[in-house]
Amino acid sequence: MSLISSTHSVTRYHIDGKIEGSINEKVREGLIKYSIPKIESEYDEISAGWTPLESPYNPDFEKFSFLFGTYFVFSLRVDKKSIPAKLIQKYMAMEIEKKKEKSGRDFISKNEKSELKEYVTDILMHKIPAVPSLYDVLWDYEEKNLYLYTTQKAANEFFETIFLKSFKLKPIRLFPYTLIETKSSFQSSQKDKFLTLTPLKYSR
Secondary structure, X not given: OHHHOOOOOOEEEXXXXXXXXXXXXXHHHHHHHOEOOOOOOOOOOXXXXXXXXXXXXXXXXXXXXXXXXXXXXEEEEEEEOOOOHHHHHHHHHHHXXXXXXXXXXXXXOHHHHHHHHHHHHHHHHHHOOXXXXXXXXXXXXXXXXXXXXXXXXXXXXXXXXXXXXXXXXXXXXOOHHHHHHHHOOOOHHXXXXXXXXXXXXXXX
């Protein structure tokens, strides 16, 4: 897993907002509500949700803990179905031959090929299993810091969307400008000056 591997790719977030009431219970409720489904859907090309760090393929937050000391630790799992192009070509060729035999023609139209491709893709999408990807999350609620152990754009977008839905807190991705805005002790006038800075081009 990313959190305990020897090398890391990390995206750091500032978590804007505050949870009212019991923090642990509210986090538990959000994790359970937006956990990844235990039963894989035949129809969804992509499915994403939370899962325990200890048990990524059994998303049971009643059984497995998400509390580690003063941190919340869990994982984002994204299951995606991807059909190899050559597999589509194979079944397309088979369906084209069937269509020719049934119609008595030695060719089929462009529209018929398009319809066959949709049919083949739909059939394969139902049969092919989704491939899971795991991205660990380390959340320091008191310091409003969160570490997502990936830098992949799609994973970050899934995380930001699901996190906001789950906890009603906005994750702000940290880079120099947002670091100044959220983590620095600069005065407002200093922040304003920083935001007006422009890159300096060097030339020989």
